[in-house]
Amino acid sequence: MTHGSLQRSVRILARVGVLMFASALPLVAQDVDPLVKLETRDRFAIDLMIDSANMAGLPSNPLRQMALLGLAKRADGRKIVEAVRKQLNLLRTAREVLGAVDDQELTAGASVLSAGAKPAQLATFRPRKKGRNDLQAFVVWTDFLERKVPNDDAFSAITKLWQDGADDATFYSLWTNVQADISQGLNPGTALQNRIRETPGRPTPLPVKPPEGAAGEPKLERL
Amino acid sequence: MNEPKVAITVLCAALLIPSSRDIAAQLASKVEAGQYTVRDGALPMSAIRFAPTVQFEFPHGTLKARGAAFLSEQSLQLADGIVSGTFTSPTVYGVRAEMIGNASRAMDDRSLGTDQVDVQTRIHFRFQQHGGLWFGGGVARPWRVAVFSAADVTDAGAWGKLGSPTAKFGTATLTATFTNFAFSKIASVHDTGSAQLSCASSSSSSLADRGPIRGWFTESSNNMSACERQSRFGDLEGSLHWEVGAFELTAQTGRRFGDSYDVTADSRRWTAATATIWLSDRIAIVGGGGRQPALPLRGLPARSFGMAGLELAYWPMSRTSVPVSLPRAVLVKAFEMRPASAGMHKIIIHVRGVETVDVMGDFSDWSPLMLQRRGRDLWELSVPMSPGMHQINVRVDRGAWMAPPGMPTMRDAYGGEVGLISISPDKTAH
Numbered sequence: 001m002t003h004g005s006l007q008r009s010v011r012i013l014a015r016v017g018v019l020m021f022a023s024a025l026p027l028v029a030q031d032v033d034p035l036v037k038l039e040t041r042d043r044f045a046i047d048l049m050i051d052s053a054n055m056a057g058l059p060s061n062p063l064r065q066m067a068l069l070g071l072a073k074r075a076d077g078r079k080i081v082e083a084v085r086k087q088l089n090l091l092r093t094a095r096e097v098l099g100a101v102d103d104q105e106l107t108a109g110a111s112v113l114s115a116g117a118k119p120a121q122l123a124t125f126r127p128r129k130k131g132r133n134d135l136q137a138f139v140v141w142t143d144f145l146e147r148k149v150p151n152d153d154a155f156s157a158i159t160k161l162w163q164d165g166a167d168d169a170t171f172y173s174l175w176t177n178v179q180a181d182i183s184q185g186l187n188p189g190t191a192l193q194n195r196i197r198e199t200p201g202r203p204t205p206l207p208v209k210p211p212e213g214a215a216g217e218p219k220l221e222r223l
Numbered sequence: 224m225n226e227p228k229v230a231i232t233v234l235c236a237a238l239l240i241p242s243s244r245d246i247a248a249q250l251a252s253k254v255e256a257g258q259y260t261v262r263d264g265a266l267p268m269s270a271i272r273f274a275p276t277v278q279f280e281f282p283h284g285t286l287k288a289r290g291a292a293f294l295s296e297q298s299l300q301l302a303d304g305i306v307s308g309t310f311t312s313p314t315v316y317g318v319r320a321e322m323i324g325n326a327s328r329a330m331d332d333r334s335l336g337t338d339q340v341d342v343q344t345r346i347h348f349r350f351q352q353h354g355g356l357w358f359g360g361g362v363a364r365p366w367r368v369a370v371f372s373a374a375d376v377t378d379a380g381a382w383g384k385l386g387s388p389t390a391k392f393g394t395a396t397l398t399a400t401f402t403n404f405a406f407s408k409i410a411s412v413h414d415t416g417s418a419q420l421s422c423a424s425s426s427s428s429s430l431a432d433r434g435p436i437r438g439w440f441t442e443s444s445n446n447m448s449a450c451e452r453q454s455r456f457g458d459l460e461g462s463l464h465w466e467v468g469a470f471e472l473t474a475q476t477g478r479r480f481g482d483s484y485d486v487t488a489d490s491r492r493w494t495a496a497t498a499t500i501w502l503s504d505r506i507a508i509v510g511g512g513g514r515q516p517a518l519p520l521r522g523l524p525a526r527s528f529g530m531a532g533l534e535l536a537y538w539p540m541s542r543t544s545v546p547v548s549l550p551r552a553v554l555v556k557a558f559e560m561r562p563a564s565a566g567m568h569k570i571i572i573h574v575r576g577v578e579t580v581d582v583m584g585d586f587s588d589w590s591p592l593m594l595q596r597r598g599r600d601l602w603e604l605s606v607p608m609s610p611g612m613h614q615i616n617v618r619v620d621r622g623a624w625m626a627p628p629g630m631p632t633m634r635d636a637y638g639g640e641v642g643l644i645s646i647s648p649d650k651t652a653h
Contacts, residue, residue, distance in 0.1 A: 034588065065585040066636060069614070072589035073624065075637040083636035104611030111612065111643070115633055135612050135645040142643065143631035168647055175631055 034068055042077035049088050058091045059103035062110065090114055097123040101134075108138035115145035121155045125162065136168040137161070140175045147179065149188040157196040166199075174199050285309045303329045314621065317349040323361070329521050337521045338366040343376065354383040363406075368522035374406035393467025403457040404520065409450075454519070456481030466575075469501040479516055489525040490516035499534070501599055507534040555580075555617060556600070558627035560644060568608045568646070572627070575600035577619040582606075582627075584615035584641075591618075610648045614641040 035043055046067050053060040066087045070080035087110065094109035097119045101109070109122055125134050137158055144154040161170060174195055181191035276289040287309075291302040305327035312320040323343045330336040343361030350356075360377040380400035386392055460477035474496040479486045495513025502508065512529040557573040572580055572594060580602040581591040587606065594602035616624040616639070626632040626642040635641045 034590070061585075065589065065614075068589040069585075069635060069641075070637055072583060072591075073635070073637045073639055079637065086636065108612040108645070111633060133647060135647065139612060139631050139643045139645045142633050146633050168645070 034071060035064070037071055038067070038080065039077050042081050045081045046084050049084055053088055053091065056092065056095075058088070058095060059106060061103070062091060062107045063087055086114075093119050094122065097126065099126050105134050105138070108135050108142075111142045112138050112145070115142045116151060117141065117145060117155065118151070121151075121159075124155075124159055133168075134162070136171040137166075140171045143175060144178070144188070144192060147182055147188050149178075149192050153189045153192055157192050160196065161199065170199060283311050283313070303327065314349065319347050319349075321345040321347060321357075321359075329518075329523060337368050337523075339520065340364045341376070343378075345378075353385075354381070356381050363520060365520045365522075368520065372407035374404050374520055376402065376404055378402040393465065393470075395466075396464045398462045398464075399460070400462075401457060401459050403455070405453070405455045406520065407451050408454050408519070409452070452484075454481075454485045456485045456519075458516070471499040471501070473497045473499075473511075475513075477516065485519070487517055487525065493525070495528075497530075503598075508532075509534050555619065555625075555628055558617070558629050558642075563605045566607050566609065567605045569603060569605045570594065572602045572617065573600050574602065574619055579621060580617065580619050581621070582615060582617050583624070584644075585613055586615075608644075608646055610646045613644045613646065615644055616641055 035046065038046065046063070050060045050063050053063055063084050066084050067080050070083055075083075090110035090113045091106060093113055094106050098106060098109050109125075112122060113119065125137070141154055141158045144158070145151065157174075158171075161174065177195045177199075178188075178191045181195065182188050186194075273292050273294070276287065279286040285308065286306075288304075288306045290304040293302050305325055307323065307325040307327075309324075310322045321344070323345070324341070326338075326340045328336065328338050341361060341363035343359055345357050345359030347357045348355055356379070358379045360375070363374040363376055365374065378400060380398060382396060382398040385395045385397070457480045458477055459480065460475055462473065462475040465472045474494075476492075476494040478492050479490050493514040493516045495511065495515060497509065497511030500508045508531075510531040512527075514527045515525065517523060517525040555572055555574045557571075559571040561569045561571065563569040570582055572582075574580060580594040582594065582604065583589050583591045584606075586608050592604055592606065594604040597603045614633075614635070615627060615630075617627045618624045624639060626640040631643040632640050633643055
């Protein structure tokens with residue numbers, strides 16, 4: 001090996017190293033807003049919808065996340081705009097039927113609507129106790145609809161548990177059992193109906209026994 | 224402190240460096256200790272071998288440093304060390320490019336130390352997630368051996384995968400490769416008759432014209448009757464990597480083609496096998512033996528070896544017989560989320576036999592985050608997650624994004640599926 005050839009080799013290796021480093025640079029440049037990857041026309045449309053959401057008092061982050069999800073999945077720009085528009089409409093509907101809930105619940109409500117629930121069904125969850133959170137109920141409801149549980153069955157099951165004051169663990173337990181049954185081949189609707197029967201909700205109050213001799217239903221002995 | 228001790232100290236110190244959870248990279252380390260017996264090589268008859276490894280993994284690249292030392296007769300002897308970097312392009316229509324660079328030192332004995340720098344580029348073609356082909360080429364530059372040109376290395380290979388990790392008989396990966404080496408080396412007329420012939424027939428110049436070579440190969444430089452010779456040989460190798468449960472078997476067999484001057488008789492054929500039984504995610508019993516061919520570029524002779532040992536892996540390295548990440552189907556066995564420190568949740572995924580695991584979700588602005596390997600099939604990452612509903616996807620080996628198992632899901636707006644996580648204000652995740 002001559003000194004000249006060694007120098008040439010080192011130069012070649014150095015150039016290869018610079019090329020590898022330069023090609024890796026875009027991977028570390030993460031401070032740029034990822035939405036710039038969209039075409040100007042599509043980005044403008046999305047910015048308009050984000051402004052509309054802000055003006056309407058709706059959370060804009062779900063719209064942004066929808067666009068980012070589309071970019072991550074390499075969706076077409078037009079499809080991304082369409083998805084963001086649909087999400088904005090769902091958020092508007094969820095706001096109308098749920099009222100003044102926090103942004104997280106509103107987003108979860110929009111997911112339920114997206115999965116196929118009717119706005120009137122979602123409106124059942126509008127009156128609520130202070131501090132009551134619907135997130136887990138909405139998550140499980142969304143999943144049931146995605147698993148082809150009939151809409152009315154899913155709605156009645158979730159509503160029953162929610163009105164009975166079921167906690168997050170109860171909803172999660174119901175979901176675990178139902179999806180296990182479905183994965184074993186059971187019909188989704190049947191699986192839910194079977195499991196909802198054995199799912200404990202709030203203990204049903206026992207009927208109050210009227211005191212002996214009090215006015216009430218007539219006693220046979222007296223007749 | 225002498226050279227081996229410095230190297231071992233540096234590598235051991237690297238094991239103590241905690242990994243950062245904020246960067247998309249990881250440190251992985253492995254320490255092997257075993258009893259090795261080597262015949263007709265320069266190594267002692269038996270030795271304890273330590274091989275710490277440090278690895279940084281990035282979304283499209285890997286940097287790795289590995290060293291090995293033998294403890295024999297109460298002295299620590301540096302065996303080899305390698306620093307390597309790999310850059311991999313994204314896969315487009317089943318095609319991906321890979322660029323590999325290595326700098327290494329082999330030092331089985333102080334008198335047999337050699338250095339090498341090599342760069343290689345490969346193009347991989349993947350078919351239906353169960354097989355593939357690759358073609359590559361590169362250049363290797365050795366020092367301190369009787370080789371004074373860069374070696375042109377070209378290779379081609381094919382691989383196929385049978386079974387799946389969930390199948391009764393596990394997964395078997397079969398690989399066939401052909402690697403061709405072409406380089407110039409020093410041939411002396413005092414060598415064998417074939418060497419004389421080769422010197423006579425080659426159109427090379429006398430070594431007397433090659434002044435600078437004295438610096439690297441002084442013995443031959445004083446021998447004016449030596450000559451330069453073009454050498455060429457090819458290795459055809461088949462390998463099997465079989466994983467079933469906690470058992471792994473890796474076996475290779477090969478044949479070397481070339482004339483008798485370039486290929487010694489003891490390197491014409493070789494076979495070796497290594498078996499591993501994992502006792503836990505981090506401890507394995509390893510045993511194996513066989514024959515390794517000579518490595519002319521490194522000046523290492525052919526050798527037979529037998530080995531039995533215990534592998535202690537703090538964060539085990541992945542092991543695969545195919546030099547390309549295998550695409551995987553739904554292999555994720557379990558997915559779990561636990562509350563971690565303030566505002567953080569730890570994602571725990573169990574998946575075996577893969578190279579990388581990534582997650583992305585609204586918590587990362589749908590940018591992939593690489594999980595850190597914490598055991599043979601255990602991957603972890605802490606991510607910031609506020610109370611509310613979150614969407615998440617997971618992928619293995621940079622394959623398709625999918626919803627993690629064991630959690631509610633919904634279709635996304637783009638034809639995929641995402642997992643749904645609800646985090647209550649009391650930080651419990653479902």
